[in-house]
Amino acid sequence: EVHLEESGGGSVQPGGSLRLSCSTSGFDFNDTPMTWGRQASGKDAEWVSSIDRYSHSRFYSDSVRRRFTISRDNAKNIVYLQLNNLRTDDTGTYYCKRGYWESAEPFPEGQGTQVTVSS
Numbered sequence: 001e002v003h004l005e006e007s008g009g010g011s012v013q014p015g016g017s018l019r020l021s022c023s024t025s026g027f028d029f030n031d032t033p034m035t036w037g038r039q040a041s042g043k044d045a046e047w048v049s050s051i052d053r054y055s056h057s058r059f060y061s062d063s064v065r066r067r068f069t070i071s072r073d074n075a076k077n078i079v080y081l082q083l084n085n086l087r088t089d090d091t092g093t094y095y096c097k098r099g100y101w102e103s104a105e106p107f108p109e110g111q112g113t114q115v116t117v118s119s
Contacts, residue, residue, distance in 0.1 A: 002026040002109065004096050009113030012086055020081040020113055022096030029077040035101050036070060036081045037108070038115075040092035045108075047101040048094070049081060063089075086117045 008020040020036070033052050039045040049070040050059045058070050069082040079096055094115055095108035 002098070004098070004110035006094060006096055006110050006113040009094060009115045011116040011118070013119055014087055014117055016086050016117070018083045018086065018115060020083065020094055020115075022079045022081075022110070024077045024079070024096075024098075027098060030074045032098050033100050033103075034070075034072060034079040035097040035099065036079070036094060037097055037101065038090075038092040038094045039108075039112075040089075043092075045095075050100050051079065083115065086115070088117050088119075091115060091117050 003025045005023045006020060008018060010018055012018060031053055033050060035050040036048040037045050038048050048061055048064055049068055051070045051072055055072055060068060067085045072079045083090065092115060093112040095110055095112045097107045098105040
């Protein structure tokens, strides 16, 4: 059974930082690109960042590039998202996803982790 569990969210002020984690099991993590997406209240889900199987390539949406960093630990089956210089429009629930954003794997699969940025 596939299991994705996001954690690390919280409430921070603008300019703050958080590190999100997504612990996984039930599939071949080492052979699977991974993606982070987010959804703000009342808005459509949006792609945030993706990483290939071996961390050779990382991709970011324009809104988070140079502020967020995606990484993965293939020994632990965990994918991370470091969020720096957070802005109020980063507020939302963050989810990890198997595969790339447009791939067939469902979104969301886990319960997500809430990030709230406010002053």
